[in-house]
Amino acid sequence: MHQLTLFITDLIALLGxxxxxxxxxxxxxxxxxxxxxxxxxxxxxxxxxxxxLPIRLGMWFFGVNSGLSSDMIWNNAIIISKINPQLExxxxxxxxxxxxxxxxxxxxxxxxxxxxxxxAARLRGDYLAIALLxxxxxxxxxxxxxxxxxxxPLGVQVPDVWNWVGDLRFIVVSxxxxxxxxxxxxxxxxxxxxxxxxxxxxxxDNRDAASSLGKAVPSVRLRTLMVGGVMCSIAGALYAFxxxxxxAGAYGMFDWTFLPWVMAIFGGVHSNWxxxxxxxxxxxxxxxxxxxxxxxxxLPFSPIWLQYLLTGGVVLAILMIKPSGLITEKPxxxxxxxxxxxxxxxxxxxxxS
Amino acid sequence: MQTLVDAIVYSSLLSMMGFxxxxxxxxxxxxxxxxAGLVTIGAYSVFTGVRFLGxxxxxxxxxxxxxxxxxxxxxxxxxxxxxxxxxxxxxxxxVATIAFNIVLNGLINIYTDFLQNAYSLSSxxxxxxxxxxxxxxxxxxxxxxxxxxxxxxGILFFFLNFTRIGLALRGSIEDPTLSKVMGxxxxxxxxxxxxxxxxxxxxxxxxxxxxxxxxxxxxxxxxAIMFSVSILGGVGEIYGPFLGGWLVGFAQIxxxxxxxxxxxxxVLPYKKLLPxxxxxLALLFTPQGLSGIDWSNKVGSLSKGGxx
Numbered sequence: 001m002h003q004l005t006l007f008i009t010d011l012i013a014l015l016g017x018x019x020x021x022x023x024x025x026x027x028x029x030x031x032x033x034x035x036x037x038x039x040x041x042x043x044x045x046x047x048x049x050x051x052x053l054p055i056r057l058g059m060w061f062f063g064v065n066s067g068l069s070s071d072m073i074w075n076n077a078i079i080i081s082k083i084n085p086q087l088e089x090x091x092x093x094x095x096x097x098x099x100x101x102x103x104x105x106x107x108x109x110x111x112x113x114x115x116x117x118x119x120a121a122r123l124r125g126d127y128l129a130i131a132l133l134x135x136x137x138x139x140x141x142x143x144x145x146x147x148x149x150x151x152x153p154l155g156v157q158v159p160d161v162w163n164w165v166g167d168l169r170f171i172v173v174s175x176x177x178x179x180x181x182x183x184x185x186x187x188x189x190x191x192x193x194x195x196x197x198x199x200x201x202x203x204x205d206n207r208d209a210a211s212s213l214g215k216a217v218p219s220v221r222l223r224t225l226m227v228g229g230v231m232c233s234i235a236g237a238l239y240a241f242x243x244x245x246x247x248a249g250a251y252g253m254f255d256w257t258f259l260p261w262v263m264a265i266f267g268g269v270h271s272n273w274x275x276x277x278x279x280x281x282x283x284x285x286x287x288x289x290x291x292x293x294x295x296x297x298x299l300p301f302s303p304i305w306l307q308y309l310l311t312g313g314v315v316l317a318i319l320m321i322k323p324s325g326l327i328t329e330k331p332x333x334x335x336x337x338x339x340x341x342x343x344x345x346x347x348x349x350x351x352x353s
Numbered sequence: 354m355q356t357l358v359d360a361i362v363y364s365s366l367l368s369m370m371g372f373x374x375x376x377x378x379x380x381x382x383x384x385x386x387x388x389a390g391l392v393t394i395g396a397y398s399v400f401t402g403v404r405f406l407g408x409x410x411x412x413x414x415x416x417x418x419x420x421x422x423x424x425x426x427x428x429x430x431x432x433x434x435x436x437x438x439x440x441x442x443x444x445x446x447x448v449a450t451i452a453f454n455i456v457l458n459g460l461i462n463i464y465t466d467f468l469q470n471a472y473s474l475s476s477x478x479x480x481x482x483x484x485x486x487x488x489x490x491x492x493x494x495x496x497x498x499x500x501x502x503x504x505x506x507g508i509l510f511f512f513l514n515f516t517r518i519g520l521a522l523r524g525s526i527e528d529p530t531l532s533k534v535m536g537x538x539x540x541x542x543x544x545x546x547x548x549x550x551x552x553x554x555x556x557x558x559x560x561x562x563x564x565x566x567x568x569x570x571x572x573x574x575x576x577a578i579m580f581s582v583s584i585l586g587g588v589g590e591i592y593g594p595f596l597g598g599w600l601v602g603f604a605q606i607x608x609x610x611x612x613x614x615x616x617x618x619x620v621l622p623y624k625k626l627l628p629x630x631x632x633x634l635a636l637l638f639t640p641q642g643l644s645g646i647d648w649s650n651k652v653g654s655l656s657k658g659g660x661x
Contacts, residue, residue, distance in 0.1 A: 035444040037451075119637050126384055126443040127636060130584065133386075134577040134632050145622035253573075254458075258451060265448060301466030308459025315452035316432055323436075323445055 007291060009174040013242050015283045016177035017235045021260045022279045023184050023272075024231035030269040030329075031197055032224040033204030038116060038132035040256040042229040044139040045112045046105040046236025051150035051246030053101050054159045058083035061093060073151040080157045087161055094161040102237055109233025110226045112139075117225030136257055143248035155247030158240055177238050184231060188272050195334065200224065254308075259286075262315050268325025277326060285310070356606060358495050362564050364602025365498040369505065369557035370575065371582030371594030373550035377429075378588045380526055380546040381437060386450040387428055388579060389572035390457030391421040391551050395558025396567045397461060397476075403484065404474055410481050410563060411497060417559035418552040425551020428453050429544055454573075462569050477569065481562045494563040501560065505553065506595060513591070522546060526591075578605075581632040587639070601628055 021039055028034045055076070059069060064082050068075040087094040116135050123131060143150050150156050165172045191197050199220065202210040207217045236256075240246050259282065267278020289307050296303040318325065370392060377385050395417040402413035432449050465476040485492045512519040524532040525542045533539050561567055578601060586597025609624040 029444070035447065037447075119633060123636060126447060127584075129444060129447055130384055130580050131633065131636050134580055134629050137577070138626060138629055141623065141625050254455070258455060261448060262452070300470045301463040305459040305462045305466070308455050308462070312452040312454070312456035312459065316449060316456070319436060319441075319445060319449050319452070320432065323439075323441060 006170070007287070009170045011283065011287050013170075013174040013177045014287065015280060016174070016179075016181035017239050017242070018260060018263065018279050018283050019181040019276065020184050020231055020235040020238070021256065022264045022275045023181075023188050024228045024235070025260055025264045026188065026269055026272065026275045027191070027200075027231070028224055028228040029264065030271075030275075031191075031200035031204065032221060034221060034224060034228075035126075035129040036132050036225065036228060037129050037257055037261075038134075038136035039228075039232050039260055040136045040251055040253055041116060041132075041139055042109045042112045042232035043236035043239075043256045044143065044251045045108045045229075046233030046238075047240040047246050047251060048139065048143060048150050048236075049105040049108050049233070050101055050158055050237045050240035051156050053104055054097050054161065055079060055083065055156070057097050057100060058087065058159050061097075062086045073147055073154075073156060076151065076156045080159055083159045084163060087159055088163040091164040094164055097159070098161040098241065101241075102234065105233045105237035106230045109229040109231070109236075111229075112233065113226035113229025114222065116229075117222045136253055140248060140251060150246045150248055153247070153249055155245055155250070158244045158246060160244050161241065173242055177242065180234070180238065184234075185272065185276070192272060198334070259311065262311050265315060265325055266318050268327040268329075270324065270329030271327040274325050274327030282311075356610065358491065359564065360603050360606040362494055362498045362560075363606060364599040365502040366557045366560055366598075367575075367578060367582050367602045368502055368595045368598025369553050370579045371586060371598050372505070372591075373425075373554040374579055374583040375586065375588050375594045376546050376550040376553075376591065378583065379591060380522070380543050381429075381433065382443070383433060383437075383446045383450065384443075384580070385425075385428075385547075385550070386447065386576060387425070387454040387457060388550075388554050389576040390454045390461065391425055391554040392558035392561070392572035392575060393461050393567075393569060394421050394424060394457070394572075395555030396561050396571055397464065397569075398555065399481070399559045399562060400476065400479055400567070401468075403481065404468075404472075409486060410484055410559075411493070414556060414559050417555045419555075421555020421558070422548040422552030424457070425554070426544055426548040428551075429547035433547075434540060434543070458569070458573070465569050478566060479562055479568075480566050482564065485563050492563070494560060497563075498560055501556065502595070505556075506592070509591070518542070518545065577632070578628040581628040581635065585631060585635040585639075601631055604631060 021043065025036065025039060028036045055072065058064070059079060062083060064079060068079050068082075072079070087097070116132060119131070144153055146152070162169050162173050199210070199215055202213070203215060203217050203220050210220075211217045236251070260279075263278040263282045264275050265278070266282065267276065268274025286307060289303060289310075293303050296306075370388065373388050373391070374385060377383055398417035398420050399410050399413045402408070402416065403410050428450070432453065433446060436446055436449055468474045468476040482492070485494055487493065488496055513523050514520075521532065521537045522542050522545065524535070525537055525539045529539055532542075558572065561571060565571075582594050582597040582601045584597070585600060586593030586595070605624055605627050608627055609621060612620045
């Protein structure tokens with residue numbers, strides 16, 4: 001029973017985190033047609049924010065012995081052991097630290113979206129994709145070598161802002177992450193119905209026509225990359241808070257760029273439901289493979305690689321059979337369908353009478 | 354001296370890898386991310402040969418070439434060609450090559466796990482420097498990589514200029530419609546270009562362990578650099594990557610030692626960032642690549658170039 005609870009809480013948390021990333025891709029690729037192969041960049045940015053900021057906020061607020069701050073990385077564990085009990089006894093401060101860090105992560109994500117997007121938004125098609133692909137791991141290289149940031153390859157521990165919840169900590173955090181992903185989903189639903197989505201589609205489908213109608217195409221693309229960056233960064237920050245640790249090498253291209261791509265492409269990147277479906281299926285399958293890893297011990301290789309075969313194979317299959325994904329794009333009407341129908345009826349009646 | 358050898362070997366291998374990327378981008382408009390997996394396949398073909406049959410690693414080069422060529426041809430024929438015929442957008446094709454690369458990655462890791470568990474071979478990390486015979490007091494790899502590159506360029510030049518298939522290939526690149534009208538079976542020619550590109554990547558990968566530590570992720574760790582080589586050299590010109598490879602290779606090895614003299618040794622670990630900086634600068638200032646710049650009044654050009 002206990003194992004099942006762990007399985008489900010972890011599943012919900014991962015689902016929430018991946019949903020935020022795949023919705024970011026839905027926005028960038030689905031609406032604006034920007035093939036962002038560098039999702040991992042902003043994700044890493046968010047995680048690094050959590051590795052860097054909360055511990056400093058905690059030290060400043062609780063006035064932890066400043067002698068320790070001479071080497072934040074070396075003294076990381078000691079500082080954490082001093083901050084955590086304080087955070088546990090003062091839930092309001094803990095939540096404030098969490099929110100402040102999340103807001104900072106948003107700023108970092110927007111900034112990373114801007115930096116990678118500024119030159120990139122001017123490039124067309126595949127050059128943009130290649131540039132973003134190559135830039136994706138820049139933060140990983142910097143973080144792995146520049147120790148003061150997040151402790152290099154050894155990583156740092158993060159203050160646990162949810163310890164005050166008690167025994168239910170993991171369940172509450174998972175539900176919170178899932179709730180935040182629902183907020184993103186609501187945002188995407190409103191976007192779907194808004195004129196903004198139609199503007200983005202116009203930029204995607206015919207940039208010349210869009211710019212002739214007064215849409216500043218590079219600016220729209222740049223802003224899309226920034227919002228996408230914010231979303232990925234939030235996901236990275238939530239993941240780091242969830243695991244209470246940040247390690248530079250832990251944010252790889254496969255997990256945090258290719259896998260979200262696979263999920264979105266599989267479900268259908270032009271539909272919110274499609275993205276939801278694709279993400280759920282893949283997170284579940286992935287979790288099951290890790291869960292039954294030891295039952296597959298008879299294999300002469302690590303079962304983790306089966307996930308690679310499965311992931312790659314499924315994408316190739318879906319591209320060959322149904323390239324638009326399981327659920328396809330629906331038109332977005334400026335007024336809702338019923339009103340549209342009423343107007344159509346009225347016009348038809350007038351013309352017939 | 355060792356740095357110079359490193360730089361020459363590295364640049365030559367980068368040129369070959371970049372060549373594969375440029376060739377298929379030029380013929381079929383696809384950026385082939387699976388090039389990473391092909392390089393690794395080349396390295397492990399040699400590893401398998403040396404560990405099971407012994408001998409000098411160089412005798413397994415043709416096998417490495419053939420296996421990688423076959424794998425890349427398979428990718429093109431089974432997935433890329435049908436997708437292209439349907440008029441899929443560039444990112445669908447790019448995703449297909451990424452997905453194929455993920456499959457290759459899984460297979461390579463399964464294979465190395467298997468070698469490790471069934472034959473107790475240290476397949477996750479290997480280096481063949483000690484198996485490399487020396488010529489004129491230098492490791493043979495220096496000459497092999499250099500002459501390999503020159504030979505490749507020579508064969509390519511001869512092939513493209515003096516053989517019927519080569520001319521057909523050039524024709525299919527320059528003007529596919531006209532080539533079709535003239536009776537060239539364009540798809541077969543494209544298949545050939547994918548095979549050549551894959552083979553070259555495998556060849557370069559097979560030479561890697563003679564100088565550099567290899568592991569199942571070796572190709573993936575080089576893919577960003579390959580893109581820099583290809584884009585800096587310019588996809589408009591088939592010989593572009595040879596220029597790009599030497600520039601990127603020397604910039605990475607000598608540039609970083611210059612930087613470390615200027616700023617101190619702490620910059621050394623950041624040498625991986627250099628190709629990305631080069632890539633971004635290249636995309637910003639010469640998106641058509643160095644060979645795409647109109648040098649035509651100075652140097653005679655094989656093709657028009659610079660269309661992209």
